[in-house]
């Protein structure tokens with residue numbers, strides 16, 4: 001009792017989490033008295049109040065550090081039975097952008113506490129790895145590589161959790177070939193919004209399985225996942241080449257994703273109003289022809305960079321180089337701008353972490369990130385590029401703009417993820433940082449307005465664009481996002497989380513009192 005009293009007193013000190021008006025003593029003490037292997041804390045909530053987006057600061061009431069699946073189930077069942085109105089957010093690595101992993105005055109479950117480092121690998125015809133939902137992808141990679149194996153589908157950044165990316169999709173340059181990460185999962189263990197622990201797969205409890213994948217955390221908490229593996233290469237050949245013509249760039253990207261064996265990774269990015277771009281690459285990439293490369297001047301033009309990768313092992317280097325050259329000869333990039341490098345597979349996959357270390361050192365990692373991710377059907381990409389890259393977004397000094405196509409046929413249509421209704425669609429990701437200026441101001445408002453202008457253009461031009469990592473404020477907007485799949489989504493929510501306790505930060509459903 002004394003502990004709870006102290007928590008309430010401390011919480012009422014100005015500047016600390018304001019609990020005075022909200023939870024009853026009863027709510028706190030009943031949570032505190034649960035019999036758990038892990039523990040619940042009511043203080044040190046600062047980190048769980050924010051995310052990578054760094055725009056929302058919403059403190060939870062309590063943080064559960066589970067040691068077992070049963071801890072999560074116990075807390076969920078307790079909340080379902082109580083009259084507390086608490087919500088619950090599973091928090092992976094907190095790399096959401098707009099508060100999706102937050103639970104204001106609710107309970108945040110620190111999923112990384114659950115990871116017990118028991119990454120279990122099964123070799124055989126269809127190898128797989130069993131991992132905790134709170135495991136980081138980088139740790140899975142390190143472990144599977146010891147067996148010459150690797151997951152097939154990735155995100156560009158690996159310091160994210162399995163539960164966090166599987167609640168969205170997990171998309172990177174391998175998705176044209178293997179689909180997103182949610183299509184490379186054999187089995188899940190879930191704690192539903194009712195506190196039930198359920199194992200599910202394509203064959204067993206398949207509705208829950210499909211609902212949870214890409215389900216924005218709405219149906220249950222992923223406590224374990226079985227992820228499909230394939231042979232891991234030792235090395236990758238990493239190639240970049242520039243285009244000044246968008247239609248030639250997108251034609252080549254689409255050509256490459258139609259050939260399954262041409263490359264193992266196909267991405268691209270837009271360069272707006274930058275000079276000296278090739279010099280920036282020279283530290284890590286070698287020009288195919290340095291004399292020609294020296295003559296190339298970007299002059300601040302809008303350029304499109306193709307980025308492709310071929311996996312290989314040392315013995316295959318010669319044949320890999322020949323095959324790669326043949327495919328490159330079919331493309332229309334500016335010849336003087338072909339650059340390449342050969343690096344270990346893990347170094348390539350973990351590339352964004354290297355950028356993270358540099359940005360952290362300059363204090364530029366923990367700044368607001370007003371990111372916008374869009375899925376754009378192939379039939380609209382040219383109109384989108386013409387308008388957005390020429391007149392709405394006038395520079396990308398604040399961060400990269402990624403653009404690459406994927407094949408819908410490689411994506412399982414039965415998950416909760418919403419994609420445009422065409423065989424090929426593009427991921428376009430605006431990934432700026434709002435960097436503080438010496439005056440104390442930053443570009444956040446400007447970047448948010450720019451995002452809004454991009455979205456307004458898509459709506460006015462009827463481009464049938466879908467947001468990836470979507471966030472809307474009203475249910476009307478959510479209904480429009482899901483289209484004719486809204487009824488199914490809402491019905492499943494009622495079935496697996498009838499009180500709408502889970503993932504309140506997604507703002508899809510209101511907690512039922």
Ligand code: FAD
Nearest residue numbers: 092093094095096133155156157161163164170171217222
């Ligand atoms: P969190 O932010 O902690 O959680 C995300 C959502 O999932 C929340 O609603 C949360 O409640 C829920 N959740 C978390 N864990 C679980 C669980 N175990 N069970 C059920 N629900 C859960 N995405 C891509 O697809 N491709 C990329 O290349 C890519 N690159 C990125 C690079 C950076 C630097 C960053 C910051 C993000 C990137 N993302 C990318 C987005 C990223 O995949 C999502 O933001 C993802 O949700 C982050 O994972 P997390 O573990 O931090 O999840």
